Amino acid sequence: MSVLILKREEIKKVIDMREVIEEVRKVYKLKSQGKTVIWPLVNYEFEEEHAAMDIRSGYVKGEQLHGLKMLNNFPENREKGLAPFNGIMMVYDSNTGVPIGIMDASYITCMRTGAAGAIGVDSLARKDAETLMLLGAGKQAPFQIAATLLLRPNIKEVYIVDPLSFEQAETLASNMRKILQEDFDIQADQTVFLAERSIEKAVRCSDAIITVTPSRNPLIKKEWIRPGTHFSCLGSDMETKQEIESAIFAGAKIYADDKEQCIRVGEMELPLLEGVIREADILGEIGDLLCGKISGRENSDETTIFDATGLYILDLAAAKAAIAKAKKVHMGIEVEM
Amino acid sequence: MSVLILKREEIKKVIDMREVIEEVRKVYKLKSQGKTVIWPLVNYEFEEEHAAMDIRSGYVKGEQLHGLKMLNNFPENREKGLAPFNGIMMVYDSNTGVPIGIMDASYITCMRTGAAGAIGVDSLARKDAETLMLLGAGKQAPFQIAATLLLRPNIKEVYIVDPLSFEQAETLASNMRKILQEDFDIQADQTVFLAERSIEKAVRCSDAIITVTPSRNPLIKKEWIRPGTHFSCLGSDMETKQEIESAIFAGAKIYADDKEQCIRVGEMELPLLEGVIREADILGEIGDLLCGKISGRENSDETTIFDATGLYILDLAAAKAAIAKAKKVHMGIEVEM
Structure with a gap:
């Protein structure tokens, strides 16, 4: 063979x-x-x-x-x-x-993870979303940005925040246009890439937020988020990892890539364990949404969350x-x- | 890398x-x-x-x-x-x-399976064993014969029996010396290779028997075996496979390559389920025997059985x-x- x-x-x-x-x-x-x-x-x-x-x-x-x-x-x-x-x-x-x-x-793995985060944004963020925030400026970040800009070319500003290294965020922001061009064949002349020191400030400006850190402490607070914010949470793929405050899940529309796996190791693990949400609050899987079996965003004020733990x-x-x-x-x- | x-x-x-x-x-x-x-x-x-x-x-x-x-x-x-x-x-x-x-x-896989069967024969067959029987003349057979002759060069006769095709047994018997020479660098001038139609006749002549068929019905009866016969059973690696009559296990010294796996899918699965033997009748694993933790053959009349289901x-x-x-x-x- x-x-x-x-x-x-x-x-x-x-x-x-x-x-x-x-x-x-x-x-x-x-x-x-x-x-x-x-x-x-x-x-x-x-x-x-x-x-x-x-x-x-x-x-x-x-x-x-x-x-x-x-x-x-x-x-x-x-x-x-x-x-x-x-x-x-x-x-x-x-x-x-x-x-x-x-x-x-x-x-x-980087490519499909980028696609996953972006599909979450594209399916759930407000149609008029113009600002994207990347929490985490590591190796996953450019893939997330590339895929999201392909699906949402109207995004005008991308805030890049790294909780551990502002320098890394700065480097990525200044190279991002070149990376998009060279690695992804994407022209992003209409989009600006901004490194930001303050997570709060970036969150307050963003319509869609993609989280790709290995954090074990929530980095984003509920009080900072705008009405209608979408989250694609990709960093949590092991027990006790958490990137956004559990309270954000309360009242939000919640979707999983794989429900059972997200409950066990995803961003929703701790909000469920803490009782902030119950299993019945999970609307379903992203595939169900893409197939039209379950509803997506219904107005401009809802918070939506796509919890993606990764699937082989x-x-x-x-x-x-x-x-x-x-x-x-x-x-x-x-x-x- | x-x-x-x-x-x-x-x-x-x-x-x-x-x-x-x-x-x-x-x-x-x-x-x-x-x-x-x-x-x-x-x-x-x-x-x-x-x-x-x-x-x-x-x-x-x-x-x-x-x-x-x-x-x-x-x-x-x-x-x-x-x-x-x-x-x-x-x-x-x-x-x-x-x-x-x-x-x-x-x-x-063929090589290590051959080695496994032969280690069973070498550790458990009578020291004066001179006749070996192969039940199954498929692709595993030459590996079993080669490894066994390396460990037991005193074996004079090898009976090859195939329950489905005597022709295949004949072909293997007539080519065996050449295969040993060419594929394994083994000179086997002192050994004769005999294709045999009758399982019973071969069993009655053999000191050590290696079974390598995918049979789901026992092919060897207890009444045919000599006192002191050793079995290396390699064919059974799935539920309901069986090559030798359950009754052969009664009173035999029984060894496993992996006890839990043999109980579940090995040659000992059915004798255990039928109540012919109990789990306590399994002496231990071949590794325990090789380490000297458990005893092996103690006289020339015991039946010994090595059940090998294969280990990655x-x-x-x-x-x-x-x-x-x-x-x-x-x-x-x-x-x-």
């Missing part, structure tokens, strides 16, 4: 955020239609090494794709001059079980797009196994 | 059964010492495709290796002119989480040997991921 091997740099060259957004949207809908299966997570902590690994896998029935990714997180590698993190994914054709690609997982089935669909394009342009190497 | 990719043919060239036996023995011992972890199995049946996949993974703490293999079994591929089965494994250095190899899993941690150790050798002889391709 012949398998296409793609490295990070090759994936970066062939993958297109426009396609990834469409693929992610399609998979969310297929999930709502019961045409996806998320297989059980396998994870392990290496105590002595202070490290962790996990294996995420699943099946997109509607697209006849299945596979896995294995992630290794060894923070102490930094001291050894090695990358602290690596991910490899394997993608299979579910009609035949034949492997179609083995590739670096990290760029694909999104990686599969994004990888499929990358593989198809790579084959077309003869990128990567085909290996006989 | 740079990962070595090895295909089946390359693995076949570099891997040595002698080393695999030592690695498998070592891993069994490490398991007994609590230095291995078998992570939860992920499996799925594709109903429409009448197919199945599973992901096996684990960690050999003693060797600082972890990884996974993904197996796809799509029997209907035969009609499409495609291989019905494929397996790919990924091997990581557990000190750093860095991937060290991605390779075809099938040859490695064995693949890891065998793969490590293959990777080390491949690097030495510059085989395979190094891919930057």
